[in-house]
Amino acid sequence: MVNILIVDDEPDTVTLLEKILEIEGYDIIKAYSGKEALDRLAELDVDLVILDIMMPEMDGYEVCRRIKTSMKTAHIPVIFLSVRSSEIDIIKGLKYKAEDYITKPFNKQILTAKIKAILKRTMKSELGSISKKTKEKPEKIGSLGIVMFKSSKDFYGIIEEYMDKGKTVVFAASLPKILQIITEQKYAKKMKLFSITFNKNEELIKKNIGNTEIIEVPTLDDLVYLFGNLKEETVFVSLDEINAILGFSNTIISILKLSEKAVFSGIDLIFCGREDSITPEQRTILDSLFK
Known part of the structure; x- marks a missing residue:
């Protein structure tokens, strides 16, 4: 999930922003002072x-300065939201390396659009950093890819190509999709199957359906953890299901988290889904991430 920190000493403003951004699918963290x-x-x-x-006590400029000069937080994008609307104030805010400056009263459509644009730029930058890091450690490089298909038959054909090459294939999806692949895919018994429940209150467990072992994975963070035990394997992750459950913005965040772990674990990570499960605009964004 995408966590947005709202910092304002006016509770009404914090509440308003919280309502607007929760509708967009963001998780909200609140602070009512610079120190907090x-x-x-x-x-x-x-x-x-x-x-x-x-x-x-501590104004927003100082908070931003501390954020941008700390190695731990310098990468976090900052948007100033203030009643100060002079050019001097805006330029000063940008000099503190804030990503944007919006004046109050604000237009919620503009605010949410700018947030999405900044998060997209940040994600692409992080993905580029991942690629750079992997070049520095070639012995641990995995690979990233995206495959969109028209039918299950097309997808099974892709899996079979990998299996025929002697690759160990892992497939992570919801339980219904796992059951479908067990029923329809002749190689299912030879695959490692992870059923993502999207329930953070559950635990990692193993279960058997017929002669096929399935590992139930509560969240995508747990899937990232499991990557450490997978070496030189090909992992297919159901992109269309993640998008349907988490929303597109959070899907992009998930792709980045999974990708970072995968490339350092020597895993070939492939996000897969039906062509009709995403919009052309979303496909363009996804393609840009994997260039």
């Missing part, structure tokens, strides 16, 4: 900060 914001950043994973300027 820095504490939250030290304790929690934050993907973006929306920051007021006029706050007592």
